[in-house]
Every structure is written in C-alpha cells, then in structure tokens.
Amino acid sequence: MSTNVDGGQSVAVSDVRKVDRVVIRFAGDSGDGMQLTGDRFTSEAAAFGNDLATLPNFPAEIRAPQGTLPGVSSFQLHFADYDILTPGDRPDVLVAMNPAALKANIGDVPHGGTVIVNTDEFNKRNLAKVGYESNPLEDDSLDKFQLHQVAMGTLTQGALADTGLGKKDADRCKNMFALGLLSWMYHRPTEGTERFLREKFGKKPELAEANILAFRAGWNYGETTEAFSVTYEVAPAKLAQGTYRQITGNTALAYGVVAAGQQAKLPVLVGTYPITPASDVLHELSKHKNFGILTFQAEDEIAGIGAALGASYGGALGVTSTSGPGVALKSETIGLGVMTELPLVVIDVQRGGPSTGLPTKTEQADLLQAMFGRNSESPVPIVAPCSPADCFDIALEATRIALTYRTPVLLLSDGAIANGSEPWLIPDVADLPDLSVRFATEPNAPDGSGEFWPYVRDPETLAREWAIPGTADLQHRIGGLEKQDGSGNISYDPDNHDKMVRLRQAKIDGVTVPDLTVDDPSNGEARVLALGWGSSFGPIGAACRRVRARGMPIAQAHLRHLNPLPANLGDVLASYDRVVVPEMNLGQLALLLRARYLVDVVSYTKVAGLPFKAEELQGVFTDIVTGAKETKA
C-alpha cells in the first residue's frame, strides 16, 4: 500500500497492483456517450464500496461539430479506498476516443500516466481538424506516457458482426467497449452494468445485447491480449457504517425538496423554467408527483417564481429552481416575497457568467446577486451546500428557514455540485427534522377589533402570521406596497417605513444558524484558517490535508449559511493570524467578511469554469502558512 497521503501506486509482487486511489477521465466526442460511460463506471465503483467523486465536463452545444475541440465531452472519476474530497486534479488514466479528446485533455495527464486511445479515429482528416500536423501516436510526443493503442471501433464492429446491427449502430457501442476494458483493468464488478443496459434498452433488446457484447468484448480484450501487463485493485473504502448510494447534487436537491414537502406536510409547487444546469432538478421532481409535488413548467422564469409564490400564498410550499440568469429575472418576485413575507425556496444552480456566460461550467459568483440583487433593502437568507450529497440536507434547511421566518430563501448550488456525484450515507427518514407549520386560524388584532392583522409578528422569530385563503374571518389583503406595522394596511408614513425596513432586516439577521465548526487536527496550533463556501469544500479540504501531511498546521472551516453568517464567525476569524478565502469569483465572500468583520482576509480567486485543484490550493496555503510563520518570527 502507498503511504503517500495523496495516494499513488506501489508495485505488488504479481501483475495485480494495489493502489489506494485512481483518477480516470473518459473523453470523447459529445456524441460518443462519455457521460454515460463515466456514470456507469461510477456506479460500478460505488457498488464495489469505493469512495468516489466525479466531475462531468461537457459543452453547452448539444452536438458540436463532430471531432472538434469544442465538441469534446469528458467525465472524470476519482475513486479510492479512503474518504476523498474531490474528483481529482489530474487523471492517472485518460481514455481518448478521438484526436480532439486527446488534444483537449493530454495536458492534464501527469508524466507516466496511462493514455488509452481509440486508434480508429486517428485518421488524417480528424487529426487535421484539431491541428495535429503529425499523428501523435506515431511521433514521440506521447513518449512520457504509458500509451495503449486500441482500435476500439474496429474491435466493437468485429464483436457485433453477427448481430445484424448496422455499422453506424454498432459503432455507437464502442463506449461500452471502453467501459469493459477499464472495468477489467480495475477489477470492477460487471453485473450492474449488464443489468443497467438491459433496463435502458428494455424496448430494444437487440441494442441491449449489442451493448453488452461490446462491454464484454472490451473486458475480454484486456483479459486475452496481454497488451496490458498489469491490472489494478482499489479496495473498498472504510467509510462510516451504514447503507450508501451514489447521488448527484441535482438529484439530492430534488429529493431534498420532496422530503421538505413531506416533513412540512405541505403540497409542493415547483414553478420553473428550464435552464442549464438546473433543469435536472425539475426533471427529477416531475417524476415524484405521488408525493404531492406539482411541477409547473412556466412560460418564463418570472412566471415560474410567480406561480411558486402564489402557491405559497395559498399554503403550499413554493419552490423555484434556476441558474444565475434566471435569478436576475426572478429578482422582482423575490422582492415581493420579501415584502409579503411568504415562504419561498429559490434554488440557484450557479454557472459561469455574466449574461449567458458558460452554461455548463461551474462558478460561485452569484453570492452578491443573492445577497443584494434586488431593489432597496431586501434581505433574504442564503444557504449553500458543500457537496452533492449535502444538497439533500440544505434543501431541508432552506425550507426550515423559509417556513419558520416566512421569507424567500436563496439556495446556492453550482454546476460542479449539480452534476458531480459521491456516495451518500442514506439518512433514516425518522431522523429528518419536523418542518410542520401552523397556519393562523383566529383573528389576532391587538386592538380587540376581532380582525385579522397579517403583520402581527411572533416576538421570537419576528415572523408574521400566515393565514391562508379559505380560513373563515381572516380575510386580508397583502401586496408589494409598504404596509403599516401590524395591520398590514397600506402606509406611506415615513416613520413606519423606517420601522418596517428595520424589522424586515432584523427578522433575517435573527434567523438561527448553527455555529461554525473549525477542523484543526493540530489542536489549536494552526495560525492560518482556510475558509470557503459551496463546492470548494472538497478542494480546500484536500489541500489542507496535503499541507498538514507536510507538517504544517492549517485550520479549515466551511460556511453553509451565507446570510445570516454564523454568530461565532467574528470570533473564529479573530482567532487566526491569517484567513484565506478561496472562491470561484473575484472575492465576493471576502468582500462581505472584510465589510462586516474588518478582517483583512486573503482572497484567492479563480474563475475558470472549473473547480479548484487541490494541488493549486496546496501551493497557495503553503505559501500563506510559511509566510505567517515568517511574519511571526
């Protein structure tokens, strides 16, 4: 076994090598089925009991021109025998289905890495398309890698020769050949994939059989050709006890919404307009109508959130899901939700921007939009999941805040979390929080008039009473105009407005948020804190492990609540010499922290559309920890 904290390969006596972790990247044309291939390998790794993390990376175009660089789609999978935090920085193994995939990805493969190419696509035309002047398989440019050349297309065609399948259909099975070959190399179980293919092509058994044949052909190719002298074993990970499944962020988010409706005992209306990368939340929820989930695909983003708010007004749980450009369109309705003080869950799966930006790439640059992107003083609570599985819990938390405080809540996921996956320790439903609400049933006017005043507040939470239509004697009117404290009648009184602005702010500032916990194995020796939010949890954590493994203490903390911030955050910040805040934006959290706590945090930013690499943050942290030491000395 390797002793390196990063993992690494060590040679065993036989031709089977045990490794503690592997990063594989499948890359091909958009139409080559790389996402499916990666998904299947992931399921195999999960079924085997490895810990894992994935990073799909695909173009916004549905089918970019074949064989071109913009058309390359890839899926990276990191699996290990211990708990890992990221999809991996660099692939140990690159599977390249064509020259474009090779060219786009080879730069990420470390010296000595394994490169498996589908030679069938390496013809003059395809090479020219991506600017290869000579065939990299024939010159010395790939010498520093362990190159395996496999005619995957031809071999697949051969395996399917007797099936009667047309050439084109047969060729489309070559991704399963690749999967079979990799499954053999890493001793993966295969039953799951065969079962999956039979189900997927249930109505076309001939295609199911063809794909299974190709899958087995890939496996047998590895087994019989001796082209691959070693295979690798990654033992199951020693994760916490319990039953696990693999889950993506968007699926976990959808399940969280279903669970929120169940725990609140409310019907759920999901008013949404399709947008990448949030659409899968809608797709998943639309399958679960049996839980009282109504999915409403509206004519636009505005109607989506409008319907959700209308449903909340009627006593349902209103939910809307979108990405950054959609939040821009929904801003006015979020403001109406702030003013009418109705519960609403607004899911923003952030993507690269501004404007249409990078629809399929990740970014976390909507924090200030969530925080301030409305007219006037319009505070809303903000929460953010730190990993795909955390999306389930964060949906419940967003709902708790929305229902308890009668407010729109912004939930900031992002593209990396949405499409990435990891093992999830399946919670026991009996342990989920009770989110049930109490609607107003009685007149409440403090003047004893027997009327219902919609803006009478709970002294503890400052939440107003929620009286839903259909409740006798509580007829009232609410709206976007400023209202008198208590009665809710329209009011233009200057002092009343000042009071209401402050009350709305105080309500959000008073949302109960758990204290921030700090991870510091050095028991307080660390003088530097790495603080993040959202999907950078993985790379920040992995980088901290590496820094610590080299004998330098560093503390890590991660914010799941961005507004309000945890009450102990000021003390936490003050107790370190330096606080470094890595963000996939230009320092939005750093700006808030500096403004609120007058702490000169170190902002490290990168806005490349891809998650941070652990290696990169390791360098940043090491410099700061070293620098902090020097400053002290």
Place this chain on the structure above:
Amino acid sequence: MTAIDLGLPQLGGLADVPTTDEPQKAKDYKSDQEVRWCPGCGDYIVLNAVQAFLPELGLKRENIVFVSGIGCSSRFPYYLNTYGMHSIHGRAPAIATGLAVTRPDLSVWVVTGDGDALSIGGNHLIHTLRRNVNLKILLFNNRIYGLTKGQYSPTSEEGKVTKSTPMGSLDHPFNPISLALGAEATFVARALDSDKKGLTEVLRQAAEHRGSALVEIYQNCPIFNDGAFDVLKDRDEAARRIIPLTDGEPIRFGPDGEYGVVRSGFGGLDVAKVSEVGEEGLVVHDATTDDPTYAFALSRLGDQALTHTVTGVFRNAPRTTYDDAARAQTAQAAEAKPADLQSLIRGNDTWTVS
C-alpha cells in the same frame, strides 16, 4: 414524445368551492379601506358591480381571492372583503396560476389593466389563456396609463398624443379580444363599465365557466383619457354602434334593429342591413362554437374608432383546464405508487459498510 389522452370530466367553474347558506349583501364584500381612485373613475362602477354580483354566487367569502398586478385597477383587491394580493406589474396571472393549481377550493380572480395585462404581462396573459387555468381575468381597458400619469398604452389608438408621445403614438394597438382568441381562450367577453346589467351577466357566465375567462371592460379614465368611450354611452350612438351578443339569437342591432351580422368571405363576418339580407340571412350567435375562428371574426367587427363594438360573450367553449389536469396527474401518480420517502431516497443501487 408521446401524447396521452387525459380524458377528464367537465365541471362547473365553481364546482369545488364551498358555498354558504347565509344570505350575503354587497356591503359584505366592502373592505374597511377607503377607496382612492380619482373622482369619476370607471373603476368605481366596476367595483360596485362586482360587490353587488359576488353575493349571487353564494360562495364562502373566505374562498374568494382577488389577485392584481400594478396600475390603477390593480388596487381593486384592497377594497374587497375577500382574500387578496396586490402583486407586481404584469405577473398576476402567473401568481394566480400557482394559487389556482394548488387550491381547487378557491374562486380565483385576476384584476388587471391594458398596460398590466397587455404590455408588461402580455406573456403571462397568453400562456394562462392557452393553458386554460381556472381563473377569471377582468381586464380594465381605459386605453391609457393612469398610474404613471398619462402615457399611451398598448390599446391606445395610433397617433395618440400623450406625455410620452407629443408627436403622436406610433404603436398599432392590440384588440384584446382578438389576442385572447388567438391564444385559444375558452371564455372571452366584453362589457362596458357603464352597463351594469351587461357587465353582471358577463361576470356570471365567467364565474360559471370552468377555465380561463377573459372579460374586457371598457373603462373611462376621467383624468388622462376622458371620454374615450363616450360614443358608446350616448343612447342613440350606442344603438348604432354596439352589437350585443345573445346566445341562440340572431345577431341584430341598430336603433330599430335594422342591422345584422352575416357571413362573408373566408370565414369572416360583416355587418349588413336586415332589409337586404333577410332575417334568415343573419348569423345566430353560438358562443360554444368550438372553432375560435368564429369568435375571432366577431372580434374583428369592431374597430379602434368604435364604429362598431361587439359586447357580450364571444366564446364559451369549455375544454380541460390545466389545473384539473395537473391535479388529476398527481392523484393518478399517488394512486399508482404510495409516497414512500425512505424507499425513494434509497433507490435501487445501494451498498452497506459494516
């Protein structure tokens, strides 16, 4: 993609809304808020007509909701003792859709104006109508922006001189009835603010209709567009110009009923002298005509100058409502598969670490 026949039954518009035996009066529907429209505003008359009409429905007041957008007319909910939401500009149909879909026990009304419904909210209006959500939309058309103090609206006539168009408006106006019918609205009607009887009759039919009902109400703005509909309020002029629709009756108008409506050209309609075409040549009005082309042709008989104006119910042709269909799917799903959260989140592919 496959299409599925939803096969849903037809019900009345208020089938699921609880009723009361207690007698109701117009004043029961007045809220304690002071009405703040300008003196002489047509909105007062409409408010009175609605308050006088609602008791007829015999519904529990708490099961009636008025949702509005922004504009003068959108203050309407504040003055009614029902549930109400004064929302944001143009979005009332979207908000009301969410409410109607989740609450079949409510009678949901939208109050909007020509700016709110046809400019900023045009998209929501047409999509609500095509979906046929069970809600009633009262579109107060005064052909001007009142609340923002006198700019032209999408129903203002070409060349109109307003604060924002000192050299005359360049915009070609919408015919709201034609627009609604283009979206295949299942119920479309028009009434005048000054005609309480006609307005009440149209409201009654709209309430009973299951699905989206669009009622255009010509409404006078005494401040910024005074007299826009005066020619329809003068008794003699009105007789010459207004073409009233009564289901099952030949369409006839004029001081002595000397004019009528006949078929013409490519499915169109025209005005003719009864003496020339004969009683038997007149079109007998049938609002239930399934093909919206007929009602559309009726809507084209009128023009912006009000040479003719058709009033009454143009179309009342029920089809499945979005909200009924959505709830039916949910019920069907619940019947087919019990809601088992643990089993859902567990899924099919799990592994256990012991």
